[in-house]
Each structure stands twice: as structure tokens, then as C-alpha cells.
Amino acid sequence: MKLIDIHKEFNTDDKCFDYLEKMRWPTGVACLDCGSLKVSRITRETKSKNRRTRVYQCLEKQCGHQFSATAGTIFHDSHLPLQTWFMAIALICEAKKSLSALQMQRHLGLGSYRTAWHLCHRIRKAMKQDFVLDAPEVEADETYVGSRIKRPRHARPKTVPDQVVLGMVERNGGRLKLVPVADAKAKILQPPLEKYISKSVAAIYTDGHPIYVFALKGKLAGKQKTIDHNKTYAIGSTHTNTIENAFSLFKKGLYGSFHHVSKKHLARYCDEFSYRFNLRAEQNSMFAQTTKCLLRGEKLTYEALTASEISES
Numbered sequence: 001m002k003l004i005d006i007h008k009e010f011n012t013d014d015k016c017f018d019y020l021e022k023m024r025w026p027t028g029v030a031c032l033d034c035g036s037l038k039v040s041r042i043t044r045e046t047k048s049k050n051r052r053t054r055v056y057q058c059l060e061k062q063c064g065h066q067f068s069a070t071a072g073t074i075f076h077d078s079h080l081p082l083q084t085w086f087m088a089i090a091l092i093c094e095a096k097k098s099l100s101a102l103q104m105q106r107h108l109g110l111g112s113y114r115t116a117w118h119l120c121h122r123i124r125k126a127m128k129q130d131f132v133l134d135a136p137e138v139e140a141d142e143t144y145v146g147s148r149i150k151r152p153r154h155a156r157p158k159t160v161p162d163q164v165v166l167g168m169v170e171r172n173g174g175r176l177k178l179v180p181v182a183d184a185k186a187k188i189l190q191p192p193l194e195k196y197i198s199k200s201v202a203a204i205y206t207d208g209h210p211i212y213v214f215a216l217k218g219k220l221a222g223k224q225k226t227i228d229h230n231k232t233y234a235i236g237s238t239h240t241n242t243i244e245n246a247f248s249l250f251k252k253g254l255y256g257s258f259h260h261v262s263k264k265h266l267a268r269y270c271d272e273f274s275y276r277f278n279l280r281a282e283q284n285s286m287f288a289q290t291t292k293c294l295l296r297g298e299k300l301t302y303e304a305l306t307a308s309e310i311s312e313s
């Protein structure tokens, strides 16, 4: 769905509610407590324009629960109108190289940077996908992002990348998984490689870095195919071009849209880029899928986002 269509189709909060209700209850509104279909709609008078006005009441005598389509979802605790949420989702889905909170704030005319930043991160969190790569051929490689400047005395400042991202991708139009890792060492790379690559794959292509010889020794032993980048970049089907291309898009986005991505939030950016890459052929349904994820999504409070360490995997 294109941005212009979202704008046209969801120009009132009521229309957004219709959409969420259909998504949440495809066969008709059901009580969130007891599941009964006997419910009645309550029209609530409210002076605050952002307050959710569409509420249902369960008509079962022993229940009587009151609820709305946003109850228990990320949208519920937000003071932002649903129209703003919908536009924000569409903007992130459309932006191949992502967009910064500042851009989001400008596009949507939001009052504060904080609001825009929190909004972006909640959408990113909903984009996290859990899956295992199981195509016959997978490529794996690591890349370095972020930078810390080392300034030895009497020497030119040297920029050293300080964050490592492990990338794994299925060949022939398959899925991508980007995972931040503490360091490019075999014993650190081994667990995510074994977690995200299925034992059923036939071959895992890597570059000539010796870490992969050790990282692919356990569950994935015997599957490695190596191309030595000191000699050449491809011999027949032995190459890592697919993952290199994915990294290139990821870095263009990271450096183009964000000045700095902190270690704490890197996982969420990785999830966002992987998600868009994986749904690239389903551009039309990406908006719906993301909205669905937000309906089920776990909450991410501003306090948790700004806490010194985030306790999520």
C-alpha cells in the first residue's frame, strides 16, 4: 500500500478503527475476556480528541467486560492518534534505507523529537521476526559498523569500527538475518550461526576468514564452502555476493539516515533492515503485516528504551 493510499484511506481515526477491528476480529467483534460474540457498541462522549472513543461492552451477564480494538496492544497506551501511527508505519515500510526520528518528526509534524523517536523504536521492535534459514544454500559473513575514534598522541586520528554484525542470508531471493554480536570471534559467532541456520542446509558460503572454520565446526560441520577474497571474489557459485549486497544496503541506510547508532539499539535496526529485505517482494502487504505485528507486539516503554541497559534478546 502506497503512502498516498494510506493517507486517503485512513484520514479519520474512525476508519483506522474499522481497519484494526477487521484485522483483529475477521469474523466479528468478540469479547476479549470471554470470547462471546454478544457485544454492543458504546458511544463515549469525550472532550480529548486523542481519547479512544469506540468501546464495546460484552452482553454476557457474568462478564460485562468493556474493551476496544486497541485494548492490550501497543496502540492502546499511546496518546498519538491512530492516523499518526498508520502514517508512521507506512513511512518506515516505504523507506528502503530507513528514516531517522528527526525525519519522522518533520513528516508527521510531531511536537517533540522524543515522541518521534519512541514511535520509530516501537515500530522497529514489532518488525522482529523469528525464523531459521533453511534454503539449500546460505551465505554468512560479518561486518563492522559504528566507529570510535582512537587518538594516539602525535598521530593522525584513526577511526576504528566498534560494532560487529553477523549476517546470514538464503540465496535465490531468500531471507536475511542480521544479528549484532560482541566480537568477530569463532566462539561468539558459533551460537547465532547454529541458532539461525538449519542443519538441513546443504552449503554455507563464507569468505576465507579462519573464524568460520572454527565457528562452523559443531552442528553445522562439513557444510562450509570458502572463497578466499585475497585471491578472487567468486569461483562459480562459490561467493558471498548476496550477503555483501545486503550489507551494502544496510550500511547505506545506517550511515545515510542515522549519524550514530548505539550498541544498545543496534539489534532493533538490524531487525528493521532484515524485515524490509525479507518482505521486499510483498511491498503491498507490508503495511498490513506490520500493523498486525503491532497489534500482537510487546510493549516498549520510553523508560525501557532510555534505561542504561536493555534486558531483551
Ligand SMILES: [Zn+2]
Pocket: 031, 032, 033, 034, 035, 036, 058, 059, 060, 063, 064, 065
Ligand atoms: Zn465477555
